[in-house]
Amino acid sequence: MRQAQHRLLIETPRRGLVEITRPVLAWVESTGLRDGLLTAFIRHTSASLLIQENADAEVQRDLERFLARLVPDGDPLFRHAAEGSDDMPAHVRSVLTQTQISIPLQRGALLLGTWQGLYVYEHRLRGHRREVALHLLGD
Amino acid sequence: MRQAQHRLLIETPRRGLVEITRPVLAWVESTGLRDGLLTAFIRHTSASLLIQENADAEVQRDLERFLARLVPDGDPLFRHAAEGSDDMPAHVRSVLTQTQISIPLQRGALLLGTWQGLYVYEHRLRGHRREVALHLLGD
Amino acid sequence: MRQAQHRLLIETPRRGLVEITRPVLAWVESTGLRDGLLTAFIRHTSASLLIQENADAEVQRDLERFLARLVPDGDPLFRHAAEGSDDMPAHVRSVLTQTQISIPLQRGALLLGTWQGLYVYEHRLRGHRREVALHLLGD
Numbered sequence: 001m002r003q004a005q006h007r008l009l010i011e012t013p014r015r016g017l018v019e020i021t022r023p024v025l026a027w028v029e030s031t032g033l034r035d036g037l038l039t040a041f042i043r044h045t046s047a048s049l050l051i052q053e054n055a056d057a058e059v060q061r062d063l064e065r066f067l068a069r070l071v072p073d074g075d076p077l078f079r080h081a082a083e084g085s086d087d088m089p090a091h092v093r094s095v096l097t098q099t100q101i102s103i104p105l106q107r108g109a110l111l112l113g114t115w116q117g118l119y120v121y122e123h124r125l126r127g128h129r130r131e132v133a134l135h136l137l138g139d
Numbered sequence: 140m141r142q143a144q145h146r147l148l149i150e151t152p153r154r155g156l157v158e159i160t161r162p163v164l165a166w167v168e169s170t171g172l173r174d175g176l177l178t179a180f181i182r183h184t185s186a187s188l189l190i191q192e193n194a195d196a197e198v199q200r201d202l203e204r205f206l207a208r209l210v211p212d213g214d215p216l217f218r219h220a221a222e223g224s225d226d227m228p229a230h231v232r233s234v235l236t237q238t239q240i241s242i243p244l245q246r247g248a249l250l251l252g253t254w255q256g257l258y259v260y261e262h263r264l265r266g267h268r269r270e271v272a273l274h275l276l277g278d
Numbered sequence: 279m280r281q282a283q284h285r286l287l288i289e290t291p292r293r294g295l296v297e298i299t300r301p302v303l304a305w306v307e308s309t310g311l312r313d314g315l316l317t318a319f320i321r322h323t324s325a326s327l328l329i330q331e332n333a334d335a336e337v338q339r340d341l342e343r344f345l346a347r348l349v350p351d352g353d354p355l356f357r358h359a360a361e362g363s364d365d366m367p368a369h370v371r372s373v374l375t376q377t378q379i380s381i382p383l384q385r386g387a388l389l390l391g392t393w394q395g396l397y398v399y400e401h402r403l404r405g406h407r408r409e410v411a412l413h414l415l416g417d
Contacts, residue, residue: 001140001276001279003313003416005384035142037178037274039315039380043391045331051238053184053230058219062227063234065216070209070348077343080336088340091331095341099329099394100380102178102239104274106144111272113182116238133389135315135382137276137279137415138142140279140415174281176317176413190377192323192369197358201366202373204355209348241317241378243413245283250411252321255377276415277281 001139004031008132012122015086017050017060020132021117025110027134036138038110039102040118043131046090047122048097054117067093073125090123097121105138140278143170147271151261154225156189156199159271160256164249166273175277177249178241179257182270185229186261187236193256206232212264229262236260244277279417282309286318286410290400293364295328295338298410299395303388305412314416316388317380318396321409324368325400326375332395345371351403368401375399383416 006027012018020040028038042049053059071092074085081088101118104111112118120130145166151157159179167177181188192198210231213224220227240257243250251257259269284305290296298318306316320327331337349370352363359366379396382389390396398408 001142003279003315005313005382035144037142037176037276037315039382041380041382041389043389043394045329045391045393050234051184052234056219056221059227059230062217062219063231066210066231069216071344077347078340080334080340082334088337091337092341092344095328095330096235096374098237098376102180102241102380104144104178104180104272106272111180111182113184113270115184116182131391133382133384137315140281174283176281176315176415189373190323191373195358195360198366198369201356201358202370205349205370208355235374237376241319241380243283243317243319243411245411250319250321252323252409254323255321 003137006134008134010120010130012127012130014127015122015125016064017119017121019117019119024118028136031136033136033138034108036105036136037102038105039135041100041133043133045094046124047120047130048094048099049101050097050119050121051101051116052119053115055115086125093123142276145273147273149259149269151266151269153266154261154264155203156258156260158256158258163257170275172275172277173247175244175275176241177244178274180239180272182272184233185263186259186269187233187238188240189236189258189260190240190255191258192254194254225264232262281415284412286412288398288408290405290408292405293400293403294342295397295399297395297397302396306414309414311414311416312386314383314414315380316383317413319378319411321411323372324402325398325408326372326377327379328375328397328399329379329394330397331393333393364403371401
């Protein structure tokens with residue numbers, strides 16, 4: 001049993017989802033580990049992680065429309081607005097989604113379902129440089 | 140230190156919660172591991188995992204009523220409707236709950252609290268065959 | 279590779295966030311492990327775990343205002359009210375946040391981002407004694 005760690009740097013272009021399944025898989029393969037547990041942890045409070053359908057891009061747009069309605073930018077409820085009207089909504093969206101996701105690895109394959117992809121969700125309107133810590137433990 | 144993996148197949152009857160605490164515990168016991176970390180990962184984007192109270196069934200019905208109001212079936216906001224008016228709401232409900240949950244194991248007991256149960260939440264109106272990957276690492 | 283476990287007892291004063299970053303770090307250091315995966319698991323269904331900004335306390339108050347509006351105490355939608363008008367909302371808030379969070383540990387440092395803190399979120403109006411199980415696996 002051994003472990004490996006890595007940092008993934010993602011330049012998000014703007015608010016929305018950026019799929020990271022491929023670079024995560026590439027790193028997992030590079031470790032030589034074939035069975036274990038992969039953990040992805042995003043080091044931010046205004047961007048988050050998500051597993052969602054990777055087949056129809058409309059799903060991602062609908063999800064964005066839902067969150068934009070649920071947590072409106074510029075909502076007068078929010079007093080923390082020094083960094084902009086999208087800042088506090090970004091924190092709330094992060095809380096409602098995930099900061100960390102672990103996925104089992106079996107015989108060299110991450111056990112993502114057929115339609116599952118792993119995403120970084122940028123919640124700020126403008127793009128940012130985001131850091132995802134990857135940890136893998138196994139054989 | 141060693142690891143074990145398993146797949147749990149759950150036939151959900153319809154939208155709602157299906158408790159899986161018992162089959163998960165049975166598998167954990169069968170591995171012979173007594174201290175470690177159990178991870179459950181659901182391989183779907185329209186069903187999710189949840190830890191909730193297992194004492195009063197009314198809690199589950201209230202939770203369902205809350206989610207049905209928060210993410211209404213057939214909401215005109217959603218354009219991804221090819222698979223039915225409950226499809227996109229099922230994705231959103233999955234995002235708002237969990238795809239993966241890890242629970243420490245100590246001296247042969249999962250550290251669930253007195254009132255905690257582990258559940259699969261079927262978010263589609265009709266039942267489906269759902270797959271939960273289990274991973275256990277420990278001694 | 280070895281593992282360590284611990285229970286953190288938190289007396290929450292009332293509804294709201296209690297930061298636990300410091301006692302978690304202190305325990306991690308006491309184990310002597312320097313690289314691995316830390317898992318925190320809260321053994322309750324009306325309190326939860328959260329990673330959020332620890333810089334501006336207004337973020338926490340805004341988050342509380344958002345959740346109080348999204349899941350109102352005493353909502354007639356809820357029938358499970360035996361323990362009070364804040365009981366079912368506390369379960370829903372727990373479902374919408376996290377019961378478990380894992381954080382990688384590298385060279386003796388938890389990989390929390392600059393602005394990230396780990397919190398217990400008390401969702402009941404009155405304070406409670408809460409138990410967080412900590413599990414650490416590594417070298």
